[in-house]
Amino acid sequence: MPDRCADIRKSFQAALDGDLPPTNRKEFDRHLAACPGCRRAYGAATRTLAVFQAVPAAEPPRAFVRNVMLRLETAKARAARRRQAGIWFMTATAAASAAGLVAAWSRFVAPAAGGVAAAAVARGAEALAGGATLARAVAKPLGVFTSIASALGEAAWSVVGRGLSEFALLYVAGFAAFVILNLVWWARRPVIQPQALIP
Amino acid sequence: MRRAREGDELAFEAIVNKFSRPILDYCRRMVGDATAAEDLAQETFVKFYLALSAFELGKPVSPYLYRIAHNHCLDWMRKKKVPTVSLLVQDGESGEEVELDVPDAKLAPDELANRAEVQAAIDEALATLPATYRGALIMRYREGMSYEDIAAALDIPLGTVKAQIHRGRDKLQQKLQAFV
Numbered sequence: 001m002p003d004r005c006a007d008i009r010k011s012f013q014a015a016l017d018g019d020l021p022p023t024n025r026k027e028f029d030r031h032l033a034a035c036p037g038c039r040r041a042y043g044a045a046t047r048t049l050a051v052f053q054a055v056p057a058a059e060p061p062r063a064f065v066r067n068v069m070l071r072l073e074t075a076k077a078r079a080a081r082r083r084q085a086g087i088w089f090m091t092a093t094a095a096a097s098a099a100g101l102v103a104a105w106s107r108f109v110a111p112a113a114g115g116v117a118a119a120a121v122a123r124g125a126e127a128l129a130g131g132a133t134l135a136r137a138v139a140k141p142l143g144v145f146t147s148i149a150s151a152l153g154e155a156a157w158s159v160v161g162r163g164l165s166e167f168a169l170l171y172v173a174g175f176a177a178f179v180i181l182n183l184v185w186w187a188r189r190p191v192i193q194p195q196a197l198i199p
Numbered sequence: 200m201r202r203a204r205e206g207d208e209l210a211f212e213a214i215v216n217k218f219s220r221p222i223l224d225y226c227r228r229m230v231g232d233a234t235a236a237e238d239l240a241q242e243t244f245v246k247f248y249l250a251l252s253a254f255e256l257g258k259p260v261s262p263y264l265y266r267i268a269h270n271h272c273l274d275w276m277r278k279k280k281v282p283t284v285s286l287l288v289q290d291g292e293s294g295e296e297v298e299l300d301v302p303d304a305k306l307a308p309d310e311l312a313n314r315a316e317v318q319a320a321i322d323e324a325l326a327t328l329p330a331t332y333r334g335a336l337i338m339r340y341r342e343g344m345s346y347e348d349i350a351a352a353l354d355i356p357l358g359t360v361k362a363q364i365h366r367g368r369d370k371l372q373q374k375l376q377a378f379v
Contacts, residue, residue, distance in 0.1 A: 013365045047308055047379040048372040052340050054312035055321060057224035058233060060240075064223070065215050068244045069208065075245050 004031065008038050012045055086185050093178040099171060118150065200260060204251045214260065215244050221261075221342050222268050228337045229272040229330070231322045239275055243268040261344065262351040269334045269352060276330065308379075317378050324374030328367050335360050336367035 008031050014020045015028055032039045202210035222243055227236035246267050254263055311317050325333050331353055338344040338352060346364075350357045372379075 013361070013368070016368075044376060044379050045368065045372055048375050049340055049368065050308035051311045051317060051375060051379060052321060052371060054309040055318055055341075056313070057220055057341070058227055058236075060219040060223050061237065064219050064237070064241065065212055068215050068219075068241045069212065071241055071245045072208075072211075072248055075249060079249065 005035060005038050008032075008035070009041060012042060015042070016045060016049060082185070086182075089178065089182050089185055093175070093182060096171060096174050096178055121146070200254070201256055203248075204254065204256065211248055214247075218261070218264055219244075222264060224341060225265065225268050225334075225337055226272055228322075228325055228341060229269070229333060230275060231326055235275065239271055240268070243271050246271065259348065261342075262348045265334075265338060265342070265344070265348075265352040266354065269330075272334075273330055311378055314378075317375070320374050320378065321371070324371045327374075328370055331355065332363045332367040332370075335363045336371065339364050340368075 008028060011020060011024065011028060015025070020028055032042055200210075200214070203214055219240065223236060223240040226239040226243070227233055230236055230239065243264065247264055250267065254260075306314075325336070328336070334353060335349050338349045339346070344352070346357055346360050349364075350360045353360065355363075
């Protein structure tokens with residue numbers, strides 16, 4: 001095929017779109033008039049598109065719009081259910097967080113704070129005891145009382161504290177599960193991201 | 200659009216009415232299956248409604264709607280494992296220029312377009328095109344969309360759209376050369 005014909009055929013698309021500038025269009029038409037091969041090829045391209053465009057589009061069925069609206073109701077109900085499930089997840093996560101905070105505070109913060117307070121009370125009691133005989137006399141039964149209270153406290157902690165410690169561990173595991181479930185719910189929420197599917 | 204976005208279902212119904220025919224036709228040409236196309240077109244409108252909050256008012260509706268339809272069709276084809284052909288490989292195989300032998304006496308395009316064998320040849324030609332080429336060709340010549348709107352709908356550069364339409368048209372012409 002001569003170079004000129006190849007150039008003309010490259011401009012078929014622009015000619016079909018009506019995008020050829022007037023001077024180029026004149027040159028294009030002149031060539032087609034003189035070249036049977038290009039004329040046939042352009043004629044075939046024009047007719048191909050004319051046929052492609054003329055294939056009748058299917059008429060939507062009568063119930064098309066109604067069916068869309070019915071599907072929409074179902075989709076909206078599904079979306080509402082997912083939202084409701086999301087709210088439940090959030091609430092459960094918040095409750096688990098609160099319970100976990102209480103457990104962690106009881107396990108780690110309260111004993112340390114209690115120890116500091118007990119030492120301060122003991123120092124105060126010693127000062128009082130050293131200051132006056134009367135005070136010593138009073139402090140002695142107080143000391144016995146403090147020892148008894150301390151022993152009871154330690155016994156109670158050994159029973160309750162272990163439970164709380166296990167609860168704290170359970171809380172961490174539960175919280176992680178809720179976070180994962182929330183992420184899953186969030187990823188599956190009914191929001192369309194059209195560009196996400198473009199390959 | 201504003202009313203539809205605010206949840207007015209009558210306004211949304213008007214949009215469905217306006218676009219039902221072209222979207223149904225688009226899905227039909229994309230997947231080549233009339234029953235599946237109806238299903239896909241209906242789902243397109245449902246997805247469009249659910250995505251209305253992300254739609255920027257003032258922008259044209261059709262590229263957005265066609266984008267949803269296109270992606271939904273791609274998704275369906277992936278699930279159905281509809282085979283798609285790489286046009287690049289085919290071009291490599293048939294790199295030579297094909298001399299067209301067009302008969303002199305022909306039927307008018309609209310008469311040809313109503314013949315079952317021509318419609319089958321068009322479906323066959325479309326089926327051999329990669330999905331984006333097919334989508335671009337349908338949007339351009341069946342739906343009359345501008346290159347810019349097609350680029351927006353397919354989320355690809357303008358130059359790529361033009362190249363895809365050019366190659367898609369060539370492919371279609373090869374398949375239809377016995378008729379045109």
